[in-house]
Amino acid sequence: MHNKNVVPFITEKSDCGSDHPVCQACEVRACGMCSELNTDTLQELRKITRTKEYKAGEQIFCDEEPTENYATIKSGIVKLSKILPDGRQQTIGLGFPPDFIGRAFKDKNSSFASALTDVTVCTFPRELFNDYLKSTPSLEHKLFELTLNELDSAREWMLMLGRMTALEKVAALLLDFSDRLHKARLLQGLDSEKNNFELLLTRAEISDFLGLTIETVSRQFSTLKQKNLIAIKNQRFIDILDRPALDILAGHENY
Amino acid sequence: MHNKNVVPFITEKSDCGSDHPVCQACEVRACGMCSELNTDTLQELRKITRTKEYKAGEQIFCDEEPTENYATIKSGIVKLSKILPDGRQQTIGLGFPPDFIGRAFKDKNSSFASALTDVTVCTFPRELFNDYLKSTPSLEHKLFELTLNELDSAREWMLMLGRMTALEKVAALLLDFSDRLHKARLLQGLDSEKNNFELLLTRAEISDFLGLTIETVSRQFSTLKQKNLIAIKNQRFIDILDRPALDILAGHENY
DNA sequence: CGGTACTTTGAGAATCGTCAAAGATAGTGG
DNA sequence: CCACTATCTTTGACGATTCTCAAAGTACCG
Numbered sequence: 001m002h003n004k005n006v007v008p009f010i011t012e013k014s015d016c017g018s019d020h021p022v023c024q025a026c027e028v029r030a031c032g033m034c035s036e037l038n039t040d041t042l043q044e045l046r047k048i049t050r051t052k053e054y055k056a057g058e059q060i061f062c063d064e065e066p067t068e069n070y071a072t073i074k075s076g077i078v079k080l081s082k083i084l085p086d087g088r089q090q091t092i093g094l095g096f097p098p099d100f101i102g103r104a105f106k107d108k109n110s111s112f113a114s115a116l117t118d119v120t121v122c123t124f125p126r127e128l129f130n131d132y133l134k135s136t137p138s139l140e141h142k143l144f145e146l147t148l149n150e151l152d153s154a155r156e157w158m159l160m161l162g163r164m165t166a167l168e169k170v171a172a173l174l175l176d177f178s179d180r181l182h183k184a185r186l187l188q189g190l191d192s193e194k195n196n197f198e199l200l201l202t203r204a205e206i207s208d209f210l211g212l213t214i215e216t217v218s219r220q221f222s223t224l225k226q227k228n229l230i231a232i233k234n235q236r237f238i239d240i241l242d243r244p245a246l247d248i249l250a251g252h253e254n255y
Numbered sequence: 256m257h258n259k260n261v262v263p264f265i266t267e268k269s270d271c272g273s274d275h276p277v278c279q280a281c282e283v284r285a286c287g288m289c290s291e292l293n294t295d296t297l298q299e300l301r302k303i304t305r306t307k308e309y310k311a312g313e314q315i316f317c318d319e320e321p322t323e324n325y326a327t328i329k330s331g332i333v334k335l336s337k338i339l340p341d342g343r344q345q346t347i348g349l350g351f352p353p354d355f356i357g358r359a360f361k362d363k364n365s366s367f368a369s370a371l372t373d374v375t376v377c378t379f380p381r382e383l384f385n386d387y388l389k390s391t392p393s394l395e396h397k398l399f400e401l402t403l404n405e406l407d408s409a410r411e412w413m414l415m416l417g418r419m420t421a422l423e424k425v426a427a428l429l430l431d432f433s434d435r436l437h438k439a440r441l442l443q444g445l446d447s448e449k450n451n452f453e454l455l456l457t458r459a460e461i462s463d464f465l466g467l468t469i470e471t472v473s474r475q476f477s478t479l480k481q482k483n484l485i486a487i488k489n490q491r492f493i494d495i496l497d498r499p500a501l502d503i504l505a506g507h508e509n510y
Numbered sequence: 511c512g513g514t515a516c517t518t519t520g521a522g523a524a525t526c527g528t529c530a531a532a533g534a535t536a537g538t539g540g
Numbered sequence: 541c542c543a544c545t546a547t548c549t550t551t552g553a554c555g556a557t558t559c560t561c562a563a564a565g566t567a568c569c570g
Contacts, residue, residue, distance in 0.1 A: 089418070090417040093410070103407075148402060158347045159347065162416045202517090212559090216559075218518055218519080219518085235516075251340055253340040458549060467526075468528080470529095471525090471527070474550085513568100514570105515569105516565105522559105526557080528556090530552085531550105531551085533549075536547085
């Protein structure tokens with residue numbers, strides 16, 4: 001009733017009555033865009049999806065080329081960034097499972113997406129998915145909610161970029177990243193210690209995110225260590241020693 | 256068929272067959288959220304709306320209090336901002352007609368909204384509107400598109416906040432503001448000269464937007480004047496004298 | 511063990527912020 | 541119409557933060 005417009009489906013083996021094996025095994029079946037779809041509707045959508053994998057560092061899509069595919073992140077972390085004509089770069093978002101990547105209803109991405117870690121995504125061809133979206137309100141609703149969350153976090157980061165000092169920015173990043181990693185790990189059914197995590201970003205990636213230089217970021221890490229708020233092993237493994245102090249630095253008001 | 260859930264409508268005089276007089280006269284009937292609605296559906300929605308006016312400077316909603324109403328901007332400019340516990344402030348967006356203000360599906364705004372100029376809005380009670388939205392896909396679709404535009408512009412501003420110099424930021428603001436004002440005036444059927452406009456923001460408001468101080472903003476204006484890129488009359492009326500040069504400063508790549 | 515890539519630290523420079531004072535504008539009341 | 545005031549803007553001098561450039565230190569990989 002809702003998918004009249006979705007015409008030239010790629011035909012493929014399809015089993016009825018339960019999720020497609022690929023969807024059954026999907027890491028984000030329960031929480032992603034598809035969580036709003038029943039088995040039959042998902043069966044339909046499944047026909048236009050493809051699973052793709054990217055190695056850390058690979059580009060997923062780029063600014064200039066027209067969008068061919070959208071995707072849902074199944075595992076790994078995706079970096080979204082923008083770039084100025086002279087090469088200055090700014091990371092504008094991190095995508096964790098089950099985030100959606102791509103710009104719905106437009107044929108051009110206004111940003112770059114690249115794999116921060118090894119990444120697995122579930123892709124959909126653009127045109128078909130847009131049609132499908134328009135005819136499947138429950139799916140559009142879920143995607144709308146994901147988008148609202150992204151807007152919330154974009155605005156949170158605007159406050160950070162515009163008004164925080166370098167030290168505060170690093171504190172805010174550590175807390176945000178620790179929370180999001182923690183959630184992502186729990187979602188995968190893994191054990192997770194919130195105050196102890198691997199920083200998957202290089203200093204360069206952190207500085208692109210915070211609007212700082214590598215050196216300034218490094219100095220802030222040193223300051224945080226010196227103040228005994230964090231400990232770092234092998235430049236990558238972070239221990240949060242004093243979360244309340246970091247919260248105050250990050251402006252998380254706890255009256 | 257789509258609005259079963261929308262129960263306790265406020266009853267009011269209603270005329271059938273054409274838009275309600277209030278909607279007929281609405282500045283944004285053709286381009287706002289309601290543009291996706293036919294006369295009958297609009298008739299329904301109209302029952303829960305109220306027109307409200309705010310004087311320049313008045314607060315429309317605030318961070319802490321739970322959202323009671325959503326709104327569509329009919330005329331004027333709305334400022335959205337966030338604030339750090341110690342008072343540092345960052346503007347995270349400007350709302351022009353026909354933008355939607357408020358956070359759909361949540362009972363808490365994570366920002367402040369205030370009237371930058373005198374503002375007229377069309378408000379809807381939160382709960383009713385959320386219900387209405389869920390049962391009216393065309394409306395949700397339109398709101399989704401408005402939200403995607405906001406996300407695009409938030410990300411554009413993240414690049415600006417994180418990576419541009421003070422001079423570049425001011426150039427980018429002037430161009431953005433000139434375009435948006437121009438569009439808003441054309442939309443109202445007014446004559447509009449793109450390179451000539453009234454800067455409705457004070458220096459303080461500009462600095463909150465750009466993540467700078469008043470003094471720095473003022474100095475950048477002086478520099479732009481001195482380079483003959485702009486002229487300013489009465490500290491408020493801007494003449495763009497050299498748009499290409501401003502475009503380059505703002506990083507608008509024109510190969 | 512040596513090479514590569516990433517990180518840390520230091521010194522000096524540039525940008526932007528802070529504090530202070532003077533200039534401009536708009537509104538008010540005589 | 542003209543002071544008079546309040547508010548906003550501009551400009552200057554100085555200081556703090558962050559950036560740039562350079563070099564040394566550390567981890568990773570074959």
